[in-house]
Amino acid sequence: EMGATLEPAQETERYQAEPEEKEIDADAVFAKLKSMSGNKQDDEDEDRF
Numbered sequence: 001e002m003g004a005t006l007e008p009a010q011e012t013e014r015y016q017a018e019p020e021e022k023e024i025d026a027d028a029v030f031a032k033l034k035s036m037s038g039n040k041q042d043d044e045d046e047d048r049f
Helices: 028-035
Strands: none
Touching: none
């Protein structure tokens, strides 16, 4: 009967690449938010109280 054996390093240390981060375009994000806001007044009118 054989005892526990070591596994090859190639099997135990499998390299897993980090997920690649996507660069976010700020202008696209703000355009999307503005389109989602609906019928809101222009940015100039928002400063009025």
